[in-house]
Amino acid sequence: MSPHGPVRVHADTALLAKAAATGLIQRVADAQAEFDVAHIVLTGGRNGNALLHELSLTPTLGAIDFDRLHVWWGDERFLPAGHADRNETQAREALLDTVPVLPELVHPMPASDGPDGDDVEAAAARYAAELAAAAPAGALVPTFTLAMFGVGPDTHVASLFPGFAATEETERTVVAVREAPKPPPTRITLTFPAIRAAHEVWLLAAGEDKADAVAAARASTDPTKTPAAGAYGTGATLWLLDRAAAAGLQEH
Numbered sequence: 001m002s003p004h005g006p007v008r009v010h011a012d013t014a015l016l017a018k019a020a021a022t023g024l025i026q027r028v029a030d031a032q033a034e035f036d037v038a039h040i041v042l043t044g045g046r047n048g049n050a051l052l053h054e055l056s057l058t059p060t061l062g063a064i065d066f067d068r069l070h071v072w073w074g075d076e077r078f079l080p081a082g083h084a085d086r087n088e089t090q091a092r093e094a095l096l097d098t099v100p101v102l103p104e105l106v107h108p109m110p111a112s113d114g115p116d117g118d119d120v121e122a123a124a125a126r127y128a129a130e131l132a133a134a135a136p137a138g139a140l141v142p143t144f145t146l147a148m149f150g151v152g153p154d155t156h157v158a159s160l161f162p163g164f165a166a167t168e169e170t171e172r173t174v175v176a177v178r179e180a181p182k183p184p185p186t187r188i189t190l191t192f193p194a195i196r197a198a199h200e201v202w203l204l205a206a207g208e209d210k211a212d213a214v215a216a217a218r219a220s221t222d223p224t225k226t227p228a229a230g231a232y233g234t235g236a237t238l239w240l241l242d243r244a245a246a247a248g249l250q251e252h
C-alpha cells in the first residue's frame with residue numbers, strides 16, 4: 001500500500017473537522033455492520049480534538065453503537081491520570097464524556113501514576129499486552145477500523161519523531177519515547193507495525209505551519225526521516241488537509 005494516499009482539501013479547519021467527523025461515523029457504522037465490533041485509534045493534538053468535538057455535535061453520531069466500539073490511542077503524554085495535557089483527558093472532554101461509551105471498551109495508555117508508576121517502558125509493554133489481548137488470532141493488535149494521526153510541523157505522527165529509534169521499531173507495537181521535541185518529553189506511542197495493522201489511516205493537518213511537513217512527507221518514503229510517510233493502512237490512507245496545509249503540494 002502506498003504511503004501517499006489521496007488528499008482531501010477543505011476550505012478551513014472547521015470544515016475539515018466536520019467532514020472528518022461525518023467520514024468517521026460512516027466508517028464505524030460500516031465496520032459494525034460487517035464485523036459487529038469496530039476499533040478506532042484517536043490522536044492527540046488540535047485537529048484530533050477538533051474532530052472529536054465536532055463528532056459530539058454531529059446528529060448522525062447515533063449511527064455508532066457505542067456498546068460495540070473500542071477506543072484506543074496512537075500516543076500519550078506520560079503524565080498523571082487526569083492531567084490536562086494527557087490526550088485521554090482532552091478526548092474525554094471533547095467527546096467521550098458526552099457519549100455512552102462502555103468504560104471497558106475505552107483503552108487509555110497508562111498514566112505516570114498508574115500500575116507501573118514512572119516506569120514508562122513497563123507502561124508501554126502493558127499497553128502492548130492490552131492490544132494483544134484484543135487482537136485476532138495470530139495478530140498483535142486489533143484490526144483497527146480507522147487510525148487517525150495529526151501531523152506535526154516536523155512530520156511526526158503519534159510520538160514518532162524524525163530520527164528517533166522508535167521510527168525504526170519492527171517488532172514491538174508500543175514503545176516509550178524520551179526527550180521528545182514536543183513537550184512533554186516522555187511519551188508512549190504506537191509503532192509503525194501497529195499503525196500499519198489499521199484498515200484505514202487518516203493523516204490530519206491544518207494551518208500554514210504544516211504545509212512544508214505535508215509536502216515533505218508526501219514526497220518521501222523514509223519513515224525515519226519523515227514519519228508521516230510511514231503511516232499507512234492496509235486498505236486506505238487518506239490525507240485530510242485544509243487549504244493552508246495543502247499549499248505546498250503541486251497536486252493541489
Ligand SMILES: O=C(O)[C@H](O)[C@@H](O)[C@H](O)[C@H](O)COP(=O)(O)O
Nearest residue numbers: 044045046047150151152157158
Ligand atoms: O500527543 C500529541 O501531541 C499528538 O498525538 C501529536 O502527534 C499531534 O497529533 C501532532 O503533534 C499534531 O498536533 P496538532 O494537530 O495540534 O498540530
